[in-house]
Amino acid sequence: MTASLAAEEVTLDADCDADSALEQLYAAHWRRLVRLGVLLLRDQGVAEEVVQDAFVAMHARWRSLRDPDKALAYLRQTVVNRSRSALRHRGVVERYVARQSGALPLAEAADGPSLAADRRTAVLDALRALPTRQREVLALRYYLELSESEIADALGISRGSVKAHASRGSAALRDRLTDHMKGDL
Amino acid sequence: MDDPQLSRLLHESVEDVEPTDRLVAIRQQTRPRRARRWYAAGGMVLATAAVVTGIAIAVQPSADPGPGPSTEPTASDTGSPDTHAVPAYYVGDTPQGDRLFREFHQTKSLDSLASALRALTTGAFDPDYRTSWPEGAFAGGWIDYPSGLATVQLDDASLHDRPAGMSESQARLAIQQVVYTVQGVAQQRIPVQFQVDGQAIDQVYGVPTSEPLANAPELDVLALVSISNPTEGRVVERSFSADGVASSFEGTVPWELRAPDGRVVKTYSAQGTMEDHLTPWETGPIDVSDLPPGTYTFVAMTDDPTGGEGGGPTTDTRTVVIR
Numbered sequence: 001m002t003a004s005l006a007a008e009e010v011t012l013d014a015d016c017d018a019d020s021a022l023e024q025l026y027a028a029h030w031r032r033l034v035r036l037g038v039l040l041l042r043d044q045g046v047a048e049e050v051v052q053d054a055f056v057a058m059h060a061r062w063r064s065l066r067d068p069d070k071a072l073a074y075l076r077q078t079v080v081n082r083s084r085s086a087l088r089h090r091g092v093v094e095r096y097v098a099r100q101s102g103a104l105p106l107a108e109a110a111d112g113p114s115l116a117a118d119r120r121t122a123v124l125d126a127l128r129a130l131p132t133r134q135r136e137v138l139a140l141r142y143y144l145e146l147s148e149s150e151i152a153d154a155l156g157i158s159r160g161s162v163k164a165h166a167s168r169g170s171a172a173l174r175d176r177l178t179d180h181m182k183g184d185l
Numbered sequence: 186m187d188d189p190q191l192s193r194l195l196h197e198s199v200e201d202v203e204p205t206d207r208l209v210a211i212r213q214q215t216r217p218r219r220a221r222r223w224y225a226a227g228g229m230v231l232a233t234a235a236v237v238t239g240i241a242i243a244v245q246p247s248a249d250p251g252p253g254p255s256t257e258p259t260a261s262d263t264g265s266p267d268t269h270a271v272p273a274y275y276v277g278d279t280p281q282g283d284r285l286f287r288e289f290h291q292t293k294s295l296d297s298l299a300s301a302l303r304a305l306t307t308g309a310f311d312p313d314y315r316t317s318w319p320e321g322a323f324a325g326g327w328i329d330y331p332s333g334l335a336t337v338q339l340d341d342a343s344l345h346d347r348p349a350g351m352s353e354s355q356a357r358l359a360i361q362q363v364v365y366t367v368q369g370v371a372q373q374r375i376p377v378q379f380q381v382d383g384q385a386i387d388q389v390y391g392v393p394t395s396e397p398l399a400n401a402p403e404l405d406v407l408a409l410v411s412i413s414n415p416t417e418g419r420v421v422e423r424s425f426s427a428d429g430v431a432s433s434f435e436g437t438v439p440w441e442l443r444a445p446d447g448r449v450v451k452t453y454s455a456q457g458t459m460e461d462h463l464t465p466w467e468t469g470p471i472d473v474s475d476l477p478p479g480t481y482t483f484v485a486m487t488d489d490p491t492g493g494e495g496g497g498p499t500t501d502t503r504t505v506v507i508r
Contacts, residue, residue, distance in 0.1 A: 018215070019212075019215070022211065022212075022215060023208070026208050026211065030204060030207075030208075031202075031203070031204055034202065034204035035199040035200075035202050035204075038199050038202050039195060039198070039199055044202055044204070047204075048204055048205060048207060049352055049353045049354055050354075051204075052207050052210060052211055052214075052352055053282055053352060053354055055211045055215075056211055056214045056215055056282075056352075057282050059211075059215040060215070060278060077496075078282075078496075081281070081496075082282065085281075085405055088402070088405060116197070119194070119197070119198075120197060120198045120199075120201070123194050123195065123197070123198035124198050124199075127195075127198075138191070138195070139195065142188065142191045142192040142194075142195045142196075143192075143195045143196060143199070145192070156491060170188055170191055173191065174191075177194065180194070181190065181194075
């Protein structure tokens with residue numbers, strides 16, 4: 001029996017063990033989930049930690065998940081939840097950011113500024129400035145391209161709230177990024 | 186909700202992010218627990234002799250672990266009159282990932298802090314718990330109540346760096362294991378300074394420790410339910426009661442008693458309160474006179490009104506021997 005992963009050309013035997021599930025999910029989703037973490041946290045080092053922990057947790061729960069789709073949903077949810085609690089320890093996070101060689105340069109500190117690099121940092125900064133829920137909804141909607149109901153499941157909120165957060169969030173983001181949204185886009 | 190422009194901006198903003206390969210680190214963490222070198226195995230019996238360096242301050246024999254959680258083990262669990270309980274925090278699995286569970290250890294020593302630190306290195310009675318601190322990690326410690334500072338002496342600088350296979354969040358949790366244990370002994374949320382040879386050490390397991398460290402918020406690092414009583418392997422006759430601390434939906438702590446074959450033979454819920462920290466719960470007497478003798482498991486849970494959406498309930502278990 002096989003189940004196919006949403007948006008991925010990966011299939012897993014439903015009875016395959018936790019180790020091979022881990023490896024296949026890692027191969028298919030590690031990079032994308034870390035990038036999701038960067039959108040949520042604005043720090044690559046912390047994002048990698050969070051996603052690493054999520055994979056370890058998923059492995060421990062494989063026996064009850066037993067299905068790559070469920071495992072992926074669990075990974076997404078865990079990354080969002082852990083990113084949120086990492087941000088709650090903002091002091092801790094920022095102390096780590098200062099020590100992380102992998103930390104993304106802050107907008108002011110970015111050297112060799114190019115238009116594209118400028119815009120990237122501006123987008124990350126603008127996301128970081130949004131309320132947590134709005135940031136989460138936008139990242140899941142526009143980066144992972146999840147449906148409203150998938151987002152509602154991942155965040156444990158209603159579809160109505162997803163809509164509300166998405167519309168407020170994108171308005172606020174557009175507001176902050178007006179300079180970057182005209183011109184070459 | 187379609188917005189190709191936002192979609193493009195978000196994709197573009199992270200397209201240069203190339204994560205480092207962490208599969209090996211993940212595989213190390215998902216190997217069977219016993220294979221993790223830096224974890225001391227659980228289930229060891231606590232030695233009672235105290236060996237300390239530095240000035241040791243005896244703490245009164247109360248088991249109150251701190252200003253938040255404040256349950257005391259009942260008399261039936263406190264052993265002989267010349268022993269008292271010290272709290273020790275261990276790492277265990279929860280739906281939120283690794284969290285700290287509290288366990289009480291009996292000691293005859295007047296140096297409660299040294300006893301509690303030793304309990305961290307010898308391991309937990311509960312086989313579900315583990316510790317990040319190897320045998321001999323601590324040389325001792327003291328609590329300076331007037332200045333509101335606790336000091337923990339490491340035996341040497343060998344734990345300065347984060348070992349391979351320990352993630353940063355595990356390292357931070359290891360530090361919190363010590364901070365919560367020390368604060369439990371002190372019964373105050375005081376900061377903790379790590380030292381080697383009387384000098385502050387700049388990092389432990391790679392976590393910056395130059396300055397005294399505060400506890401992380403309870404709801405971020407503690408397991409949302411923890412059993413104080415019964416202690417692991419407690420022998421009971423006719424009835425027993427259970428208590429602990431929890432942060433659970435509406436203060437409800439469902440519990441179960443499972444028979445040796447796993448069947449749930451008794452179930453009910455204890456009532457606590459719901460606040461921004463863990464608060465005490467207790468079951469009251471549980472009548473087991475109708476049950477055949479054997480090894481049972483007591484399970485305390487957080488209430489999960491979502492039916493598993495948020496990862497399911499946190500559970501803590503204790504083996505109870507009915508005689």
